[in-house]
Amino acid sequence: METKRGRALAVAGAMMLGLTAFGANAQAQTVYNIAGLADFTGPFADIMKDMTGCRNAVLDWWSEEVGKGQGVALKAKDYDTRYDVAQVASLWPGIRSELNPIAAFGVGGSDANALQQRLPNDKLPLVVATAGYGFNWKSDNWVFNARPTYPHEAAAFYTWMQKKSGSTEPIKLGLISSEVSPAYVDIHNGVEKFAKDNPDVLTVVETVYTEAQPTDLTQQVNRLLRNGATVFQVFNNTASVVAVQRALQSLGKSDVPIVMSAHNGLLSSGRALNDLSQMNGNYEVYGMALPAEQSTTVREFFDKLTNEYKLKANFNSSCFMGLSQALIVARAFESAVEKKGAEGVTGEDVRNALLSTPIPTEKTFGVLPNIQYTNEAPFPTKGLGVNIGTVENGEYKLVEQNVPVPTLNRW
Structure with a gap:
């Protein structure tokens, strides 16, 4: 014991x-x-x-x-x-x-x-x-x-996109934005300023303002298409990407690409749509690594x-x-x-x-x-570059790395 x-x-x-x-x-x-x-x-x-x-x-x-x-x-x-x-x-x-x-x-x-x-x-x-x-x-x-800034990243994408197209015509942009956040307002102001300073690269067809989490943007997207938009920018949130993509699908214009950022990118938006293949042909752009597998x-x-x-x-x-x-x-x-x-x-x-x-x-x-x-x-402010991703046949892939960021004037 x-x-x-x-x-x-x-x-x-x-x-x-x-x-x-x-x-x-x-x-x-x-x-x-x-x-x-x-x-x-x-x-x-x-x-x-x-x-x-x-x-x-x-x-x-x-x-x-x-x-x-x-x-x-x-x-x-x-x-x-x-x-x-x-x-x-x-x-x-x-x-x-x-x-x-x-x-x-x-x-x-x-x-x-x-x-x-x-x-x-x-x-x-x-x-x-x-x-x-x-x-x-x-x-x-x-x-x-x-x-x-987001406009820096967007400007790099449009400069790359125009060069990739082989055309000297400016990209015609349908800009989806919102006034519910100062960040959203700042983004569309910066992109509009870049377009004004670089008319040979980019033309903003129209800036459409939506609520924080839109559900149906068919009417607005249709108007932008009729006015010549060849690409849509949606840097708001995932709900906005989903609403634009569904509008393009319902109008039979799934071949018109959407460009988005990191916080509402291809994988997140594809998950919201329950099928990554629905994001085929769209792009994301930002100045950090892309989640390639x-x-x-x-x-x-x-x-x-x-x-x-x-x-x-x-x-x-x-x-x-x-x-x-x-x-x-x-x-x-x-x-x-x-x-x-x-x-x-x-x-x-x-x-x-x-x-x-x-x-x-x-x-x-x-x-x-x-x-x-x-x-x-x-x-x-130095050595700026962005990476660009897309979805092809339902698979996420890296398109381009270290795309140079052009010089932007303040807005």
């Missing part, structure tokens, strides 16, 4: 020592918070699980495989803003008070628009998952985008997150946006810790690292090209 009791005490003591060691190890990593702005109930709810899942998995990976060696860890808490400017502004003071974050993840234009005037006083950088915006195109910014460093990293860090997300452009913003913040924080040490890192330190330390493509596993921020703009 005494022997058994002694063994039990020994086991209990070993367990206590293990817990104490675990506690000491956990305390050895200083945890820093990131505010994760998200949209679980608004126009981008359909892609949010993939985006937030991938960005949170990056933080788990970084904290274990990089941060542990530096004595730090990164943790994000997500808040549902419904992609609404007023909701972001309303929640922000409470988020700051609760988390005391060193950075924030943004979904898109609603976050940038709501916070761009507050962030300099808060000394917190916001890294947005999407392309940039003209209303935020200024120096000394605290909002950062991984990619150039062939073996790539991006795929290897995604598989690592899935197998080792419990990531549950689809391998698509929505996930890539989450990967990109999380990797940017993590790498900037990593540089800040290298300079300052594990204790007392601030949002201003992270911003300074973003502006002073290049992020080579190897550091993002090929999700992004080489990234270098300056005070000139909230997005990289």
Whole structure:
């Protein structure tokens, strides 16, 4: 009996020592918070699980495989803003008070628009998952985008498309937009400005304004076709792509392509239509990696997150946006810790690292090209290029890589 009791005490003591060691190890990593702005109930709810899942998995990976060696860890808490400017502004003071974050993840234009005037006083950088915006195109910014503006990406596509056609006639564009978001307004303003400055490349037939999530655009699409539109741009959301595609199908014009972006791309829109083949002949364009299935460093990293860090997300452009913003913040924080040490890192330190330390493509596993921020703009301004994808015979494929981005005037 005494022997058994002694063994039990020994086991209990070993367990206590293990817990104490675990506690000491956990305390050895200083945890820093990131505010994760998200949209679980608004126009981008359909892609949010993939985006937030991938960005949170990056933080788990970084904290274990990089941060542990530096004595730090990164943790994000997500808040549902419904992609609404007023909701972001309303929640922000409470988020700051609760988390005391060193950075924030943004979904898109609603976050940038709501916070761009507050962030300099808060000394917190916001890294947005999407392309940039003209209303935020200024120096000394605290909002950062991984990619150039949407009009930059669109302009690259139309320049490529015209060259591919072998014609000198300008592309005739039916522009589907909405006034429900400052980001949507900014996109069509920028594309209209590019068309005005480059009439030999692009003509905007008409800009059609829709509600946030349209269901039937047959009448509007028919009018644009009658007026000569040869391509449709839908950079709003997945619901808008589906409505335009169904309108083209009902009008017997499935051969007229739609171009879309990363947040409402081919795979997401094809999933919404329950059949990727319905997206045959359409395009997506953006300045980050495309989710091609062939073996790539991006795929290897995604598989690592899935197998080792419990990531549950689809391998698509929505996930890539989450990967990109999380990797940017993590790498900037990593540089800040290298300079300052594990204790007392601030949002201003992270911003300074973003502006002073290049992020080579190897550091993002090929999700992004080489990234270098300056005070000139909230997005990289040099070496800009985009990738273009399409669907052929029901299969998603990469069409072109590193298509040069033309110079755009501000709008």
